[in-house]
Amino acid sequence: MEEIIQMEDIKVRNVPVSAADLVEEGRVHKSLYSNPEIFNEELDKIFTKTWVYVGHESEVPEAGSFKTSYVGHHPVILSRDRKMNLHVLQNRCRHRGATVCEKHRGKTKSFTCPYHGWGYALDGELRGVPKMEEYEGVLDKKELPLETLRHETYQGLVFATFNNDIESLDDYLGGAKKWIDLFVKQAGGFPVQVLGEHRFTFPGNWKIQLENTTDAYHFPIVHKSFISSLDDSTADIFDFLDGEGFVEDLGHGHSVMVMIPELVDLEANLDQPIPERFEELAQALREEGHEEGMVRRLVRAAHGTGFNLNLFPNVSCSMAFFRVLRPVSVGETEIQHVAIGGQGAPAPFNQKRMRLHEHFQGPMGFGTPDDGEAWERVQKGAAAGTDGWILVNRGMGKLRTSVDGNVAGAVCSETGMRGAYRKYKEMMAAGKEA
Template sequence: MTWPGELVSGDRVAGSLYTDPAIFAGELTRIFERTWVWVAHESELPGPGTFRSTHVGTQPVIVTRDRAGDLHTLVNRCRHRGASLCERQNGRANGFTCPYHAWSYGLDGTLRGVPYPTGYEGVLEKADLPLVTLRTESHGGMIFATFDPGAVPLREFLGDAAGWIDRFMLQGGGFPIKVLGRHRFTYRGNWKIQLENTTDGYHFPIVHRSWMASVDAETANMMSFMTDQDAVTHDLGNGHSVMRMVPDRSDLAVDDGTEPLPARFAPLVEDLSRTFPDDEVRRLVRSVHGTGFNLNLFPNVAMSGSFFRVLRPVAVDETVVEHIAIGPDGPPELDALNRERLRIHEHFQGPFGFGTPDDAEGWDRVQRGAQAVPDLPIMVNRGLSRESRDGEGWPTSHVTDETGMRASYRMWKQLMSDE
């Protein structure tokens, strides 16, 4: 039998990585149960007693904030007979009670009550049966969890990607970031196909021609990065990468004040100017399009321009994707700006948008094509000969090159080869 790690050789990967159920099963245990997986944004748990239901790989979990404000990630499975405890996506609760036999648990997972305890004398100690709890840590408002108690600290796992998370959060224009809304869809393809897409600049002018034709000239010019030699992709280590499509927007804190604000936002400028001083208005409006980069965090979340994209593997040929719109968390006077961000989000990422449906068609086609000659290599060698290390020591090549994909597959190989 070929060991999964042997199916990745630097600049190519076997097509069976998309189609082999045994490989997929190994990924769930060796990757999704051993690395830090993104589970929520802190704005979704704004106070004590708030929770959000999600998944780590295929395993259902509940992310909670207890009365002391501490974060927990709990496996959504009663310790008695295995029933799910929570079917709501989010909300507020004092704890969770199993609907089958009413075992009740605290927000930190402790078993608080067992009804009709007669019959459990000498065979049950509540302290021995808390909910299975994952290690939970956060950075920059991004909450991650892992099943592995021996995993390195989150900050070490993120490495140089942490600084890019901090840059991404600057699009609040001086305010914290909050989740504005989300939508979910499923495509009939392997999770790694979507993982590759976030730092694939090569496809953009081909797949997204209709979107480019639908936007104003200023936006189209901003996204015309194919021949911009300053537009690059960096391998940040541990499978993470960042694709800098609009280099002069990589750090929204850098602004010499000479760049004119887009004419299309003139009504928004007028609205904001009634409340905020000119410098704040400028920061807020410059942030409407988000950052000029896509940050891919292995294995399941991308911070893409102005939104989060989260993937959840369901089967070897089925993946759920969530697109999460974000905006500044501030006074009601920011509502108009956040509505504008939502309209921009819908225009590209929405289910009837000009971007995501085209992407999903491509992902479906890759899965269908990969069924043929499954060991025929998938090529990820674009730009390999011109890849070099930049001043930070990051392997770097042009934004249209496949540096980010090679970064992901190096981490994939490391995890899948480690016995």
């Protein structure tokens, strides 16, 4: 006699999907862009466990200067106290949890909670509590400062972390330090200074933008309008897919994409003639009285480096600017495009830097709108179908070893993306049961 099994007799157990299992060498699953549970896990396992960029020292130049930022979803304040020491403070009053600072940046003597008036010093110390007599015997101000995050700097870039057991920032950056050192040369011998920024959000996952910074493959397609806006000699420079450039995996999720090798070291070959298209800037600098050696150095530095450096998980040093990402939700990301110049550098130099930024990365530039459109389409496409993988395997069969001993591929390879996802997989697998 045939046995009839009732469905209610069958025990069904949902097996959670591991994000680490959705990353393979050469492909990643599209659900990494759209699964809210995975997104929340990323905030915990990545953004609170590693070094996250929060700002540049030049944004808080004086005692009392501050800038608000984020570490993942956690609002923080980068501040400089009266002794010129830097602090990264959690932007949360110790009383009822309200933020104590909403302004993006500025200068102040203290931070005051707008809810009940608790006041904090620039280093986070709790200084003032209204009606303190009501707390007699139950509150010690010394025990309730704004909570601080461990922070360290390299070449003016400030990183913070919730993870007190993590390796030093110096060790974490590792092979990327060489490229940061090269990147800051575009200040023309002056300290790097943030000149301004603009922010926008796009309807897509943060990893879509992370992939983009070392993706040369899209450049002649997505940025056709930008290339068409250039003079012929400059346009030829950006025709680099078949050139001698490369992408190098620097470890820890970091990577560099060299598009224009002759512009890697901006202090090399300064005896070469100044191109005619840069002569206007050169003449403006000469008229200010700068000697020819300085003119050549500034002209060469003004137009940016020939590479993009990706620092996992949230900042890139991209040719001539900083690009900072902030994960807002599984399908929304905030981007900051930060213009940089030289602190104390000649005005014509910094003006040229701003015009350069506006041309490509500015809100009305040729680059940002086109990139944003592409990122949005990737997010839309991730909703198609019930299964699907995203390929990051280009160049896997043609890898080599770089002069620094790292894995490298052609400039249009996806070597950098694979390096970032390798770090992503490592961090998302942490604590996973065997």
